Amino acid sequence: GAGVSQSPRYKVAKRGQDVALRCDPISGHVSLFWYQQALGQGPEFLTYFQNEAQLDKSGLPSDRFFAERPEGSVSTLKIQRTQQEDSAVYLCASSLDGNQPQHFGDGTRLSIL
Amino acid sequence: AQSVSQHNHHVILSEAASLELGCNYSYGGTVNLFWYVQYPGQHLQLLLKYFSGDPLVKGIKGFEAEFIKSKFSFNLRKPSVQWSDTAEYFCAVNSRGNAGNMLTFGGGTRLMVKP
Numbered sequence: 001g002a003g004v005s006q007s008p009r010y011k012v013a014k015r016g017q018d019v020a021l022r023c024d025p026i027s028g029h030v031s032l033f034w035y036q037q038a039l040g041q042g043p044e045f046l047t048y049f050q051n052e053a054q055l056d057k058s059g060l061p062s063d064r065f066f067a068e069r070p071e072g073s074v075s076t077l078k079i080q081r082t083q084q085e086d087s088a089v090y091l092c093a094s095s096l097d098g099n100q101p102q103h104f105g106d107g108t109r110l111s112i113l
Numbered sequence: 114a115q116s117v118s119q120h121n122h123h124v125i126l127s128e129a130a131s132l133e134l135g136c137n138y139s140y141g142g143t144v145n146l147f148w149y150v151q152y153p154g155q156h157l158q159l160l161l162k163y164f165s166g167d168p169l170v171k172g173i174k175g176f177e178a179e180f181i182k183s184k185f186s187f188n189l190r191k192p193s194v195q196w197s198d199t200a201e202y203f204c205a206v207n208s209r210g211n212a213g214n215m216l217t218f219g220g221g222t223r224l225m226v227k228p
Contacts, residue, residue: 003156004156041221042117043216045215045216091157099145101162102159103218104157
């Protein structure tokens with residue numbers, strides 16, 4: 001069955017470039033989460049959507065990070081003026097609602113040179 | 114704020130050995146508890162979860178975990194590991210009853226099972 005799909009799987013960018021990471025959640029899942037996973041660490045929460053509404057963005061590390069989910073399905077995480085410390089795996093997860101277990105995608109491994 | 118601590122960063126076992134991975138959390142309210150597993154090259158998968166009821170939870174592939182509220186712990190166990198259990202294991206918690214239940218993860222434990 002279709003799971004959470006993320007693209008690209010790998011992204012290499014030069015410092016200062018903008019990047020966009022895409023997440024296609026499981027069909028019908030209301031809740032969508034973005035996490036950042038640095039090397040050797042557990043995932044850390046970035047932001048949460050319920051349908052198209054971004055209800056929590058408390059985990060976004062700076063105003064260079066922006067996420068949207070305009071039609072309540074696909075979501076995009078955008079990072080502007082990337083820095084080396086942005087290098088990490090970015091994980092997307094979706095769930096039927098906020099109280100159900102989250103299903104994770106494969107992640108996008110972002111490397112900033 | 115919630116926090117999760119996994120005491121062992123790396124564990125090496127031989128096949129058929131018993132496994133116990135520690136997980137302690139810090140949170141003042143009621144929580145849901147999870148163990149996720151990440152096999153090499155794959156995405157995070159749910160191994161088991163505790164929402165309420167029997168504190169001994171059984172998951173897939175012979176894994177179980179016990180919620181001990183007084184100790185704020187949710188340790189993962191398996192009586193006899195297999196080579197195919199080689200993976201990274203993450204304990205996670207979220208707040209019960211809130212919409213937008215983001216997960217707080219521990220740092221993960223890398224398990225290597227020697228054939």
